[in-house]
Amino acid sequence: xxxxxxxxxxxxxxGIGVYGALSQQTFVMIMMGLxxxxxxxxxxxxxxxxxxxxxxxxxxxxxxxxxxxxxxEAALGFAxxxxxxxxxxxDMTEKLKRLKG
Amino acid sequence: xxxDVLSWVFGVGSVLCAWRVFRADSMVRAAYWLLAAFVFVGLxxxxxxxxxxxxxxxxxxxxEMTIMAVFMVMFMMNPAGLNPMTMVHQHRTSIAAGxxxxxxxxxxxxxxxxxxxxxxxxxxxxxxxxMELLGDSMVVFETAAVALLATMIGTxxxxxxxxxxxxxxxxxxxxxxxxxxxx
Numbered sequence: 001x002x003x004x005x006x007x008x009x010x011x012x013x014x015g016i017g018v019y020g021a022l023s024q025q026t027f028v029m030i031m032m033g034l035x036x037x038x039x040x041x042x043x044x045x046x047x048x049x050x051x052x053x054x055x056x057x058x059x060x061x062x063x064x065x066x067x068x069x070x071x072x073e074a075a076l077g078f079a080x081x082x083x084x085x086x087x088x089x090x091d092m093t094e095k096l097k098r099l100k101g
Numbered sequence: 102x103x104x105d106v107l108s109w110v111f112g113v114g115s116v117l118c119a120w121r122v123f124r125a126d127s128m129v130r131a132a133y134w135l136l137a138a139f140v141f142v143g144l145x146x147x148x149x150x151x152x153x154x155x156x157x158x159x160x161x162x163x164x165e166m167t168i169m170a171v172f173m174v175m176f177m178m179n180p181a182g183l184n185p186m187t188m189v190h191q192h193r194t195s196i197a198a199g200x201x202x203x204x205x206x207x208x209x210x211x212x213x214x215x216x217x218x219x220x221x222x223x224x225x226x227x228x229x230x231x232m233e234l235l236g237d238s239m240v241v242f243e244t245a246a247v248a249l250l251a252t253m254i255g256t257x258x259x260x261x262x263x264x265x266x267x268x269x270x271x272x273x274x275x276x277x278x279x280x281x282x283x284x
Contacts, residue, residue, distance in 0.1 A: 023190065061233055
């Protein structure tokens, strides 16, 4: 698959992620949308690394940073879901009209 | 040749699985569709000779999606996916935003001109990455590690019911006006 097509795949993953993050009502499903967006980003980084940057190791470091962001996002997201659920018994965005505890 | 066929399979597979995530009736299934999408992305990275990145991505997402599936069982209302489920808001706007994002990024990918400098055939990519991570880019690596440590602490602090200084919600309740009760 050529570089252009791989970038189109990455764009498709990102677009689906945008759709999911904006349209879903459940917190955890919104997080899935965010993760798909980061996955598209990582695929684009990998594509550029392999086909435009001559395999420079710094490109892999950038991808590792993106993966760290993904892990941080997931972990803090889960923790926030639990914290909000404890106080509000809410697992959907529609149930939260205000953020004050 | 075989690499080309495989990359088509993985690329189309990842997009199809990603699409199924938001069309599955059960949230557990959605989590596993997402895992499948990530596995395909990891395999694409392996095909791009970034073996280390691809395998780390697959391992990480396998763990994360298992946790996510447990979360889904805890929170969701339709465990077995027996009923059709759509829980969406601002659906048209979201579709439009997703399509616009896709078209914009795909246009960049298709119309942009990028340098043609592919990885050298016999390059020892993983070794170079390790040398880079523990050499020139060590600050980046260590910063990521500290960020993960801070995340662990923050996660425990957010999710635990009781902190060091007592109940987390004690301070958020206004004190009673009755002097007897306030003691």
